[in-house]
Amino acid sequence: MTFERSFTQSIIFSTPLLCAIAGCTTGGDGSTPFASGSAEDESGADENEDENEDEQTADEGSDSCGNGVVDAGEQCDFGDENDDSSPCTSICTINVCGDGFLYEGFEECDDGNESNTDACLATCKVAVCGDGFVQEGVEECDDGNDIETDSCTSVCTPGNCGDGELQEGEQCDDGNLDDSDECPTTCQLAFCGDGFLQEGVEECDDGNTASNDECISPYCVPATCGDGQLWEGVETCDDGNLDDSDDCPTSCEPATCGDGFVQAESEECDDGNDVDDDFCSLACTANGFFDDFETGDLSVLPWETSGSADWSVQSSQVQAGSFAARSGSITHSQSTNLEFSVDVPSGGVIRFWERVSSESGYDYLYFYIDDVQTGSWSGSGSWAQQQYDIDAGEHTFTWTYSKDSSLSSYEDAAYIDDIEVGLE
Known part of the structure; x- marks a missing residue:
């Protein structure tokens, strides 16, 4: 039990209550170790005390404090048992x-x-x-x-994004301040367009x-020609593919004659220059x-394949565009041929x-003009353009991939692309 009092006025407790707490008894004459708690004496006369004088006496302690008798100016007196940690303090005041x-x-x-802040x-x-x-200097x-x-x-710290606790208004809180994971420092779930780059x-x-713009939503991938999204200020067209033979080639500019891309529906050729008397x-x-x-097949020229x-x-494997011709799959001591014949005016x-x-x-790729070998290539190399002079008249052009009697290396194949026959 706690005894409380104000700082401007002592609270007078009833003697039986204090004695019950402290374990004291009243004497035969009715005396106790505590001052009387009655506001009137037995005759009913008022006993007004000078409060300021009492408080000063209590603060300093009276000369008789400790004699076991409650004298004037004392609230209690347990004699030798007076103690600052007991019901009656060393200055004969009730401990409150x-x-x-x-x-x-x-x-x-x-x-x-x-104070409630200390x-x-x-x-x-x-x-x-x-x-x-809130304890000042200790709690926030x-x-x-x-x-x-x-x-x-x-x-006793304010709930913050990044403390690992999901507070009201937060969609997530993973206990860190990393903007590159699925829960950035906004404590809202990461999404494409939030301004934070989610790793991986x-x-x-x-x-x-x-x-x-340069970063496409809702995928958060960099804009590129062929992604199907028109990059404002950079692209004039974007049809979502990398086909150079349609209306919008891989430059993402509308196809035109002279851009170097053969438009399948409207051009026979496009060499990307402004010369009229070439091929x-x-x-x-x-x-x-x-x-x-x-076209994806062997339908443009009168091709024949054999072997x-x-x-x-x-x-x-292509030199340009999307397709090129490849030799047939053969084994040792075999060959595969591709040829066409035309009348060159x-x-x-x-x-x-x-x-x-x-x-x-x-193992070689051989090239023949009218059954005369004019070129051969072997080993592993990159694309290379070859050119041979021809006269007017009927000609047969043949490409043959041939293997010897043993061993195979690399892709074991030959490829050709962009065949031109005509003016130089």
């Missing part, structure tokens, strides 16, 4: 909360003031986090509970949901014969690109 004396067994602390509350309880009072907040998800945590998920994030005219019509295999396996059109050249990936010095 706020007097600066620690009453053992009843008070946890007593710092002599009524280490000892006005109730003489030691201040702790969760008591509802104290809402009187141990709930982690409100504005003040159980350790996004390639870019410019903080908006636009799909026509491809300024109108993008061929001054001869041409096949870049962009141990047929040549085919594929897309894994005037002299000129034949040009083509070749690439070989074979056992060097043993």
Whole structure:
């Protein structure tokens, strides 16, 4: 039990109550170790005391304090048992909360003031986090509970994004301040367009949901020609593919004659220059014969394939565009042929690109004009353009991939692309 009093006026307790607490007894004459708590004497006469004088006497203690008799100016007197930690202090005042004396067994602390913001509350309880009072210099907040998800945590710090506790208004809180994971420092779930680059998920994030700038939403990938999104100020067209033979080639500028890309529906050729008397005219019509295999088959020229396996059109190895011709799959001591015959109205050249990936010095790609070998290539190399002069008249052009009797190396194949027959 705690006795409390104000700092301006002593509280007078009834003698039986104090004796019951302190364990004292009244004498035969009715005397006790405590001052009388009655506001009137037995005759009913008023006994008004000078409060200021009493308080001064109590603060200093009377000369008779400790004699076991409650004298004038004393609230109590237990004699030798007077103690600052007992019911009656060493200055013969009743030990109450706020007097600066620690009453053992009843008070946890007593710092002599009524402040609830220091280490000892006005109730003489030691201040702790969760008591509802903010301890200055120690606590940032104290809402009187141990709930982690409100504005003040159980350790009396304000709930913040990044503290690992999910507070009201937060979608997530992973206990860090890393903007590159799935829960950034806004404590809102990461999404494309939030302005934070999520590692392993996004390639870019410019903080908006636009799909026509350099970082495309909702995928957060850098804008590129062929992604199907028109990059404002950079691209004039974007049809979502990397096909140079349609209306919007890989430059993402509308296809035109002279851009170097053969538009399948409207151009026979496009050599990317402004010369009219070469193989491809300024109108993008061929001054001869041409096949870049962009039809995906062997239908443009009068092709014939023979030997141990047929040549085919594929897309894994190309010089330009999307397709090129590949030799048939053969084994040792076999060969595979691809040829066409045309009537060349005037002299000129034949040009083509070749690439070989074979056992060097043993497996070869041979080129023939009218059954006369004019070129051969072996080993593993990159694409190279070849050119040979031809006269006017009927000609047969043949490409043969041939293997020796043993061993295979690399891709064991030959490729050709962009065949031109006509003016030089």
